[in-house]
Amino acid sequence: MFDVVVVGGGPVGACAAALLARGAGGAALRVALLEPAPPAPLPAAAPLRTRVVALSRATERILKTAGAWSRMPPERVSAYERMRVWHESVAPDSDAVLEFDAADVGEPNLGYIAENQLLQWALLGAFAEAGGHLEPASLESLEITDAGVGILTGRGRLAARLVVGADGAESRVREAAGIAADIAGYRQTAIIATVATFRPHEATAWQRFMRDGTLAFLPLADGTSSIVWSADDELAARLVAASEGAFTAELDRASDLALGATRLLGARVSFPLQRLEAQHYCASTSAGDAARLRS
Template sequence: MRDYYDIAIIGGGMVGASMAVALSDTSMRVLLLDSSVCSPAPLPEDYDIRVSAISVASKYYFQSLGIWSGLQDFRVSPYQQMHIWEKQSGSAIHFDGAQIGEDVLGYIIENRAIQYYLLEKARRSGNIDFFDSLSIESCAVRDDRVKLTLTDDSRITCGLLVGADGNRSKVRSLAGIDTKGWKYDQSALVATVGTELPHDDTAWQCFLPDGPLAFLPLADNMCSIVWSAKHHQAQELAGLPEDIFERQLAEAFDFRLGSIKLCSERGVFPLQLQYARQYVKQGVALIGDAAHSIHPLAGQGVNLGLLDSASLVDVILEGARQGKPIGSVALLRRYERWRKGDNLGVMFLMDAFKRMFTTEPGPLKSARNAGIELVNSINPIKDMIMKGASGLRGELPTMIRDGKLAE
């Protein structure tokens, strides 16, 4: 252990680990610390029940970070199309990548595979130290230095403290940064299933009265499901005997993929919308779910976090090249200006979708159904939505631009 690091990243999840890899082999001395583990655990054959729909922009970032070919050799499921419908009315929208000249709209990848390849890559770098099973107890900012006390009472100093420690971020609370938002009345039930009919490399989403039910395509004609429902319903579904659960799932999904076989345990995650009022303070920056957490209905959470990570790396490296202190709030505000507006825009758009699709019957619902049909018939609007979801919007961070150029 050193007693000084340029950057201490707290949280080695997908977002924190991506930032460590982005800083590997630079002149920065980096610490990656996690209260759980930040060592790559061997990947089991079974599918992880936690998967992410990864945008094209995130794929470019993974290419620049040098983990894309490893992920592909393991398993990545591209999807070309997305089909969304409302159960009661049958109103539907269909997105096809070919319409915007893309052969894929995104990729379904297991979270633990992303984390494995990131951590494995980070471990091969000479400038990163790792602490497992540790957290921070306190931090004090003095001029250009942040003094940290860790939970084992050891002390270190860093130039910049990065909070990548998820939606209950300790870094955020130690820095005195408030959050706003609300808890949804929904939890998401996730599991891996086999389907009778082929998924056709399509991401499927059916809006039920109590929340969306997504079938995300995996290899071997398996799907990962994300079923958002009222908290008690999600808990009840998780506790049903397998055969009854399978039947209810197939029925809820209008039997679009025929009968269904449950192939994993079921996990339940409460959902919320939360955002930090500030992303930066002197000596501190927040990235990923520590800065924002959103409803998973459009699969954007980790994609936004990866954009944060790539943008913050750009800002820090540019600041360092100009000889500026990397924890200076004036420098860090560039990162905040770059990312906060975009993240808030996506968050509130997803929130509006969630509200729109859980509207009670009545005039608003009829207007919504007409709106869905209208959007489906106007190609320029669909193109705009697909381009927005690809993450390739606004000013792109260097590593995402480089990954795109390298294609």
């Protein structure tokens, strides 16, 4: 019998599991974590992965408590010191640009940009180091009773006092527990890619608001940038289907050449944006996208 079984070993689930196993805020618990596809470690010379996440200073403190921060190679993590945010009606070098600078509040930086895969790998390692049990299997079914929870996996059965669903927007835990969710689309699609820019990113996150979407350049550790372009669905469909040359031309137009001309370095990835919120939590506890998703 485990105290807690966490279903879903992405960054949210793995972080929750590591904190519980380490007894953050209380006694250490016996924790199992279901993750059917744990990531392999990234070779030191491997190119940066396309999917990245922005980590705040508060998140850094949580990751240190979870034992994961020291596992993330600093050469793959990019600290950003400033943010520049502007509307399409003004130039990117205009005095009307809203700027946040870590130096203004006496901090070394505002946060970090790191690869999703690296973060997940570091958290799973921290969880194992804390004595947690990693179950490389998928959830088949749940049985929730007053005595606890029975979790049937592809490898067998686990029992726990509590199950935590951190298995994404299409959570099987949420479904099995009978927890309904409110879902609404934003009629926008996010496009992400890695690009090189003519001018250096200057350890700065850049974000431009336009009538048909929002474009962000996130600074990466190797000097390139990760773009996150949230565009109206009709525009996004054209951008995804466009040739590399046509896409970069549209990207240069949308960025107003804030960092100069861009060059696409890999494949584009896209996904629809939606809002998801669980209606209640009385049957079990859900975490991350399984409970709330506003992306």
